[in-house]
Amino acid sequence: MNTGGVPNAPNPGTSRTFQFDLNDVCCLKSNPSLTGIIVRTYVDVYPLGPPEDDLMVSYTSVPQDVLTEYLQTGVPRKGYVIVQFKWVSQGCSLIHEDDLELLDRCINFGSYVKRPDDTMCGTVIGASATCTLEPIAYRNYDESLGEYGSVEFNERLMPHSRRRPGTESSRPLPIHDVPLSEIMHHEPFINDDLIIYHQKLGIIRQVDRDAILRVSNVPVSLVDPKDLEVPCHFDDNELIWMPKGQPCRVVDTNLRYMEHDSVIPGQYVCTKYKNMRGINGGTVPKEDPRSFAHGHVLSTPATEYKVEWLCTNVFGLGTCEIPNGIETLRASVFERDAVICDFENLSAGGTVNSATSLQIGDMIRFRDPKSAFQKYSYQHIPPEETFGYDMNMFHITSRKTALTVRWLDGNVTTEDIKCLRWDPGLDENIWPGSIVVLKDGIETMHWPGLESTSAYIRQLPSHRKHRESKIRARTVGVVQAVNIRERIVTVRWYKDPYLILLHGGQILASLYSKLGELGDTISQVSLYELDVFPCLERSHGDIVLLAPDTIHTSVLTEGSLSAYNIAGPCTFSYTSSLSLSQMHSYLKDMSLAMFHWEWFKSMTTVDTSPLPPRHSHHYQRKLSERSTADFVGQIIAIDVNGEITVRLAGTCRDVRVPFERIMMVMDGGFTTPLGVPAPGDLSTMSMNSAYTYKEEGPGVGDEEGLLHFDDEEGLSSDDDEDMSETTLREALRRYVNDEDGILLEEEEWVSGNDEEEEEEAISGSDVEDMSEIKCAVYRYVNSSSADDGYSEDADMKTENDSDFDMRDASDGVVYQSEEMTSPPGFLILEGPPPSDHHFISKDGAGGSALQVKRIQKECDILDESLPPGIFVRAWESRMDLLRVLFIGPEGTPYQYAPILIDFHFPGDFPRKPPEAFFHSWIGGQGRINPNLYEDGKICLSILGTWPTQNQEEMWSATKSTVLQILVSIMGLVLVQSPFYNEAGYEVFAAEGGRRVESDKYTEKTFLTTRRYIKYALDHQVSGMEDIVDWNYLPSRLNSEDCSRPLLLRRAIDTALAMIEHEGHTSSGEERSASAFVSRLSLGAVVMLRKYITELEALEVAATA
Known part of the structure; x- marks a missing residue:
């Protein structure tokens, strides 16, 4: 890419008061005729990996290190975006935001929006959009003859397509101020159109098309439309690379022809003469069949449609055919009876204009050509001049859009689309x-x-x-x-x-x-x-x-x-x-x-x-x-x-x-916005090469600080195993604070070892050394949270105390004789697993001896290394099942809340990670974390339910452990500001952005998790009864026993203090209501009072 000029000094132009978003329409300030859409930003939710399949072109000066970083990661640096220009021959380019001008935004009718400087959210309930149109073809007027000449095509589609077209007087003038409701896409049916056909509603998944060309003033069709080529013209140093595996023919230094079968009317293309055939008895020009002919596309008629049927009209007459899967229909049959769901067609008497889908660069036709010709007096091309094909098509060259927005407070305003930003509406579900x-x-x-x-x-x-x-x-x-x-x-x-x-x-x-x-x-x-x-x-x-x-x-x-x-x-x-x-x-x-x-x-x-x-x-x-x-x-x-x-x-x-x-x-279960998989698809989505699971790839070797299993079954040649310390360190640093709120430091993690000693201690296979490391960590944990009531003696085990505790699963709540000791962190129960275990119906038999041994190794690790606040139960009769109870960490909206997750070791474990299910006890109230779905899904890279480019974050049969998963959930999911766990929001956390939205999400999470406490005490949590009893309730034998955490009372006291804070005012700096909420809203106070009453009633009942 051109890296000349002053490094890191893009054209500043005028200062921007907005941020570019995905799908924004923009143009180069230095060449306004180059328009495109933004397809990648530094805050992408789903990074696409290195741009191997993109035609990369340079249009502006970019520092070499910025370009190299993008080519390696596929994520542009902050301040830069990737723009995909409208024509394939123009490619895409890495451009600084200051070199771009915002032309339009992709905000549709019904979208949620916000002003850039406001947290108020609204819904688009109307649109008023007008555009400027440029014809794709025209005829020059010969004054000497007093008539129009032959049809010419717009120079935008010629090899020098990035030059601004000439301004000859014969060129027809653009048509201005055309309402979007008067125009439509140039093809009657395209991909992703909703259609109605023979009393069925479906969506078009694919359209196969032919191509009709004008070559040497003769119309021809193609034997194989895939053999078309389009010209790509580049100046020196402009071309970065061609798409991977893309056939390309080099003509000269600056001109190449690239195979491309998706063409549009008016486009300048090239193909071999042997790929042509005459139309209606016409003949192909007599040339060498192996030589290339150049011409313009006249038409792209459909030959077949592939349709996925969604539902039927059960009130329709006659018998409705119900095909299986995607149905392929001949175009001649389909187009005769199909009806497109075109809701932007504003009929007579219509009161709401919703037309927003057509964008700058799209090719269109008028819905009513006769009325349009009378209204705008544009140059009409008779079909007989183009062999019967209608070339009265136009490109949208500019668009002005005003959106009508109804805000949450009920007010309705009209806004320029460029002054709004699309908002996912994640934190709101109640609207006027x-x-x-x-x-x-x-x-x-x-x-x-x-x-x-x-x-x-x-x-x-x-x-x-x-x-x-x-x-x-x-x-x-x-x-x-x-x-x-x-x-x-x-x-x-x-x-x-x-x-x-x-x-x-x-x-x-x-x-x-x-x-x-x-x-x-x-x-x-x-x-x-x-x-x-x-x-x-x-x-x-x-x-x-x-x-x-x-x-x-x-x-x-x-x-x-x-x-x-x-x-x-x-x-x-x-x-x-x-x-x-x-x-x-x-x-x-x-x-x-x-x-x-x-x-x-x-x-x-x-x-x-x-x-x-x-x-x-x-x-x-x-x-x-x-x-x-x-x-x-x-x-x-x-x-x-x-x-x-x-x-x-x-x-x-x-x-x-x-x-x-x-x-x-x-509601979108059949289609998804560009580049955004539906949430339900995340656990099963096929990942590209950047996400492919590799058992022997990166993340499997003897890397520093990682547990290593030697064989593909995940078993070490030694009897003793190391902890996966790297993940433990990262996660524990997120939720373990000292008294002053300072995160755990590196040197404290290893209790005095220097870096070389740390590496030796971790990479070795001496359990005693690892025990010392873990004890150092837990001593730090307990020293900073001694009041939590977690007993180091109970939660920690050394190599001299490695035998598993066993307890009959029918014991239920802890009996009086057991009340004086804290339940162990890990325990194998006798008897059958609880019937409400999510994976109880899974086949528990058939595991190989190696798999059983690996599961035993996992249990060893859990038995000796569980951090405080995590309790794990297994069953002797079903060692493929685990049940885990997390006690929400202090300083987070989850504090004192019980979080229950079931695990299952599948038949292909450890090649694949365990299956996990989150118990959303109060389903329907909304998620308590972007990674924890109400249907039980947990989105986490190590579980294989979330795509990642970092191989180290994925499950590895030879290095990953269940303990890693548990610590990741505790330290990376149950965090202080869960709003930023939403995919792509990490950058906002780093910059302190969207603080108000984050506070609202945290407040809602805190209120919701209070109900988790009530649920766990109202219902028996099978397998965890003694844990809930010990941690939340006072002793029934000794009311003065102070060894219990009494988390129920703590939860009540914390809530009361936060309510008191809501009415607190002072002349000085206002203190925060808690470590995670600065101030409760009035609505939260109302609800929290109700929850306190319910929790206090449970406390009274427990001591009665």
């Missing part, structure tokens, strides 16, 4: 218009008879956990506004609602539920007093399935209602594990239930017209002609009075629909 449930009005009840439900219901994610319970909600309302600082929500309540929620709030049992009429009562409540359940969530921009307002009488006679029908409104992502036929059955059951609803009977018109004879010719086609695409729509408005407006797919009409008519929200 949201339907919320008061927690105090929730009852969890037994729901009998579900074993008689359809088989597909049992495949839903939460069926096993919630199959015999239901949630009944009697206090339901609509959010009017949110005071985000004080966490206070203004709610308007329904008069007499009655909702039954199934599967933990994922499914609304509509047959037994009603919202009723919205009342006039409005009140303010703590945000933490409210619940938002997935089956009740509706958002701007959501694609939804609708029950029609008119159905044919023949549909009403099909099937009968099951006695225990529980199919009801939910999200697509919750049912995404179902096959298409199972999804059809689910929706069919829901439709049968709807026939029994009073509102459905009163608001639905029944069509009694006769159907065509079943045996008539083209019976199915005649039925299709009578069907509509109006069973799919997009939510374009949600009012604070509970009304929802939907734009229908087929007719683009805007209609108001009752809440009950929405059958399913297509």
Whole structure:
């Protein structure tokens, strides 16, 4: 790359008041005709690895060390971004942010946004976008002849494509101020389009296309479109490298031709004459078949579409074909009957403009060419001038967008899109218009008879956990506004609602539920007093399935209602594990239930017209002609009075629909934003070469400070093993503080050994040496937290005390004779494992002798080296299972909270890491950490559930241990500021960014984990009863016994002190409420008082 000029001195231009984000549209300040989008930044959540597959080009001066760092890591240095320019021949480039000008942002209708200098979040509820268009082709006017000449193509697509086009007087002028709602993509169907075809909703996954060229003024098609080449013109020192494995033909020093099969009309391309064939009887120019011909693309007609079907219209007429997997359809058949879900088409009478998807550089057509020609008087090219192909297409060269935003406080403003930033909305789930449930009005009840439900219901994610319970909600309302600082929500309540929620709030049992009429009562409540359940969530921009307002009488006679029908409104992502036929059955059951609803009977018109004879010719086609695409729509408005407006797919009409008519929200379980895998895909996502697990690769050798097992089964040739000290050190430093809050220092870790002695102590195989290291650590731990009640004697074992403790698993809570001693950190229990162990159904037999020996080694390590606050239980009858209880570290929002995780050693352990499951005891309340999902998933590199480029962070069969995993969870997950555990947010932590959002997340986590304490004391935590009793409750024999930690009382006292702090003011510097929260919000105080009352009642009951 060009590294001339002054190092580290990019063009400053004017000072920036914004930060570039992924997918921002920008241009070079030095060459505004070069436009592109930002595809990599230094804060990427999912780094893509070294740019081996990119065409790298230099456009600006960049220091050599900055370039080298990027080429090695794939992550640009802070202040630099990677820009992918619009045309493939322009490649991508590493550019300093000061050399770029922001043109536009990729913020869609329904997105969450923030102002750069504000923490207030809002929702985009409307857009007003206009653009400037440039035609891809034109005809020069010959004044002497008084007529137009032949069609010419825009020079942007010629080899010298990065030069600004000329400004000859004959070139047509751009068209300005064209609303985005008047234009559409130049192709009728493209990848990722939602379509409706023969009463099925699907998404196009792939389009195979041909290419029609104009060569020597003759139209030709191609034998193989993949043999096309596009020109790439580079000046000296501009080309960094070509994509890996990319065929490329060098013409001269500055011109190369690169194979590329994805072309667009108007593009200048090259191919061999032997790859051409005539069209409609035409002939190919007679040249050497091996020589190359140059021309322009006239058209790229589709030949085949590959479609993934999502669901069916169960209210449609006739029989709906249900294919398996992705279906391939001929273009001629597909395009005849398919309907695209084009919700940006603003029909007559439409009140909400949602068009934002078309970006600068996109190629488009007018929706209504005749009206557009009359309105804008552009130069129209007759199709006969281009062999019957319509070349009246345009590029978007600029765009101005104003977004209408409804903020959390209920205010609505209009903002320039460049003055906003896209926000993931991770810390907010309650918005104006949201339907919320008061927690105090929730009852969890037994729901009998579900074993008689359809088989597909049992495949839903939460069926096993919630199959015999239901949630009944009697206090339901609509959010009017949110005071985000004080966490206070203004709610308007329904008069007499009655909702039954199934599967933990994922499914609304509509047959037994009603919202009723919205009342006039409005009140303010703590945000933490409210619940938002997935089956009740509706958002701007959501694609939804609708029950029609008119159905044919023949549909009403099909099937009968099951006695225990529980199919009801939910999200697509919750049912995404179902096959298409199972999804059809689910929706069919829901439709049968709807026939029994009073509102459905009163608001639905029944069509009694006769159907065509079943045996008539083209019976199915005649039925299709009578069907509509109006069973799919997009939510374009949600009012604070509970009304929802939907734009229908087929007719683009805007209609108001009752809440009950929405059958399913297509919430993204079938598609994901660019470059961002869905959370549910993270544990199974296929990783690229940068993430590939290598048993013999990096991270396996005899590296400093790492436990080493000699064979592939993870067993050492020696009987004694070393601790994986590097990970221990890193994690323990995160959660062990001395009295002054200073982190553990390197020299304290090894208790006096110098660096050489440390290496010798760690890399050797002397257990006594390792014991000394561990004892030094734990002496430091206990000296700084002596009040915690953790006994060093009980939690630590030396080589002279290596035999495992054994206890009958049926002992339950510790008996009185055992009350005077702390439960051991590691213990193997007799008897069977608890029935609620997540992996109890896994096959526990069949492990090899080597695997069994490795598991015994893991137990040895746990028995002698567990840090305080971690308790592990195994079972003699099932040594492939572990249950671990973490006591939340002090100084974090998890302090004193019990965190329960189950582990399982799979059949391929230790080649693969243990499986882990987090028990989210109060599911539905939101995550307590970005790495701990409510469905039990734990995102951690060492567990193989999170991609990483650092091989040292991955599980290694020869070096990693279960202890590493446990210490990583304690020290790297249960931290002081969990908000920054969100992928890509580490950089904010380093810079102190997003502090307010972090404080809100921490506050919510603290409140939520107080309920974990209550749950553990209200319910027996199987296998951990004695641990919970000892750590949280006072002795029942000796009330003056001070050896117990009394964590329940500590939790109460800490909460009371934080509440007292909320009302505290002083003229001097204000002290913080705690080590992790500077000040509680008013909403948090309201909720914390309730939790204190509940915890105090448990304390009284324990001592009664």
